[in-house]
Amino acid sequence: MKEEKIMTNRIIFHIDMNCFFVSCELVMHPEYRGKKVAVAPVTLDRKGIILTASYEAREDGVHSAMRVADALRLCPSLILIPPNMNLYCEFSKKIFSYFSTITPLVEPASIDEGFLDVTDVCDFSQIPELAKTIQNHLLNELQIPCSIGIAPNKFLAKMGSDYKKPLGITIMRKREVQSILWPLPISAMLGVGKKTLEVMKALNIQTIGDFANFKRKDILNQTLGESSANALLSQAYGNGSNVVDINRNNEYASISNSSTFDKDEYNTKNMLLLIHVLSNSVSHRLKECHSKATTFTLEIRYNTFKTITRAMSVSVPTSDENQMYHMYEELFEQNYDMDYPVRLLGVAASKIISCQDEIQQITIFDSLDTLEKEEAIHHLLQSINQNLGKDTIKKGVSQNGSNKKGIDPTIQQNIRNQKKEILK
DNA sequence: TCTGGGGTCCTAGGACCC
């Protein structure tokens, strides 16, 4: 389990925009205010699902992730607006830029929500006033409603912002966990999704309080896994990290694109065509953020919904579109089971490094002093001599991989590559 | 209700090395 960082007595705000995409659209289309509106691709095929619905539409049972056709059945007067991600990104930037005027300690959690550590900018008694100020500012200046949860840690703050929507402000003190958190249905708890909910139901756990007081710890460990069970239990008692990570989301861990065919696809040419388009898009996005990657993953979802992922890694990071396409093509040809038509194809790039870092890595080997360079090469040669016929390069990598200077693993990889070059 | 697309994190298991 990940070690939970705790600092002493922080005041954390979790600020969550209320039906964000719809709120942005209503700024552009005030004529839709008060109406049953949803943001969704305007299509009735199987790709059309509701991304966000206005509260008016929700009254009719329309909710996100629902198929458009089903939503229209429930709510025939539903106004559909096609998504405009550029617009939402613009609003998001304005919102986060406003947050940064409150405190430098801002952790973006997604396009429309973030954590603020306001410990150093407000007194305990000023908390409600600050929350109201933020809420009013976003509503009056940007016309974006939000809910705010205030707590000593991120988990409780998030539960707090969920507690009352829209335009809620909820303070979740640790001592109120039993009175506010425990009566909530277990499905409302962060980290409890569809599968976990099934387990909880089978154990007759209805509320967060039921879960917190569930006596058979052994059964929880068995069904949820020990570390998940421990993490969830700890949260049910109101614990959680209170460290607002300002570097979060600054860099992507992976970049991916996937697409579902309108109908089950049987033609491999069309599949490769889609892989080409997706691959080019990921390559383009990598280049846009001045990054390269070393691991490339292909995802194939068959019409049976059976999904496989197959990955390939290279030692030298790349964002080259031809190289990337050829890797995805190879993965496809090696792994595609022609007996089944395909529903979805996806490609991803991970182990991402920025080109800036790559330049740094190249210079790090150069920056080692002569003794260190000699030592590294000596170890490598030694291992080659000892292991003729074995995977010598890997052994050399492993020996020199541990790095007392604490260099980033990707940087280490680059140093290894350079050593290989030297030994050629 | 036959189930999108973009992400993150976790875990099991295998390969390899010491």
Place this chain on the structure above:
DNA sequence: TCTGGGGTCCTAGGACCC
């Protein structure tokens, strides 16, 4: 030469979130 335990890295799959 054989054997074993522990550590690390990687891949594949799954759960979850918005």
